[in-house]
Amino acid sequence: MFSLSLNRLRISVSHVTQQFVRTAAQITSIHAVTSLRTTPPTKQHTVEEANKRKQLLERTGLFGIKRGMITWYTEKGEQIPATVLEINSCEVIGHKTREEWGYDANIIGAIDKLKNYPRMHELKIFEKAGTAPKAKFGEFRVRGETSLLPLGTELRADFFAVGQLVDIKGVTKGKGFAGVMKRWNFSGGRATHGVSKAHRTPGAMGGNQNPGRVFPGKKMPGRMGCSNMTDFNKQVLHADGDAGILIVKGCIPGPKKGIVRVSDSLKLYGKSLNQLARE
Structure with missing residues (x-):
């Protein structure tokens, strides 16, 4: 009995000490690859790059x-x-330059508002331009600095x-809230022959099992x-x-x-x- 157990022990030790060689393709660890620094690409989503692709007026x-x-x-x-x-009283009240904002634009104000101006912090803009406070103002993008008009220029x-x-x-x-016939020009249902209270309804919205949902962008009342x-x-x-x-x-x-x-x-x-x- 003792000799048999000793032989079994020798067999198990021989299996442990046996070396297996991998013959399949070996994958190199990512930690063994040295990091390489490359030149970063130009970011196409910046304000400057987007402004170059935008259609602009002179x-x-x-x-x-x-x-x-x-x-x-x-x-x-x-x-x-x-x-x-x-x-009515359209004047240039400010500028936006490419160095500061990434694009060039004229800020135009219209309709004089001489009393009860709601935003007191904006009065400095009109004071700098030398114009009266405006009820409406906004920016108009232009191609370059040559298209920027002097402050206070009136546009007739x-x-x-x-x-x-x-x-x-x-x-x-x-x-306001409108149905599909007014909003999307749907023809509606039939006026007779079995149609009951469904003359102006949109009809079926989607399949029950396939696709089993209503697709986004479906023309509906709203x-x-x-x-x-x-x-x-x-x-x-x-x-x-x-x-x-x-x-x-x-x-x-x-x-x-x-x-x-x-x-x-x-x-x-x-x-x-x-x-x-x-x-």
Whole structure:
């Protein structure tokens, strides 16, 4: 019995001391690789790089007040729907430079507000520009420093020439909560033949099992209007700098007395800094 157990012990020791050689492909540990420093790539999401890709205009824009629509008669006697804009005290009140902000822009103010100005800390901006406090102001990006206008420069309605194309951006009229027929122009259900209380409903929203959910972006009832909208390539019919009246062809977004942004046509006059560098 003792000799048998000793032989078993020798067999087990021999198995432990046996060396196994790995013949498969060996993976080098990541800790054995020395770190190499490479040049970091240019960050394409910075403000400077994004501004180079952005379509920019050479001239700044201005703010206008929508006063309503009229009928415009051409020399041939044709009737054209037109919109009247009031240009009220548009002046340059500040600048944004590429060294500080990453892009160049003119800050334009409109509509004098001589009393009860709500934001007292902004009065220093108007004092530096030498203008009256403004009820509305915003920035218009330009291509470079050469397009920055001097502080206090007044922009009148004749800043735009008759016959040129402009872009007008505003906030559309608010319609409140609307159904799919008014909001998305759905045709609705049938008025007869078994349809019961489902004449203006949107219908089925999605499958029960496949896909088993409603996809994001589904056209459904909801809040309609009060969204930013830009009308491109609106023709200027009349521009009176002394009276502050600008008339453009067609309709524009927003209600009466709404403030809109008027600028040169981006599709016609806009170019990016990268495009100018290739030229």
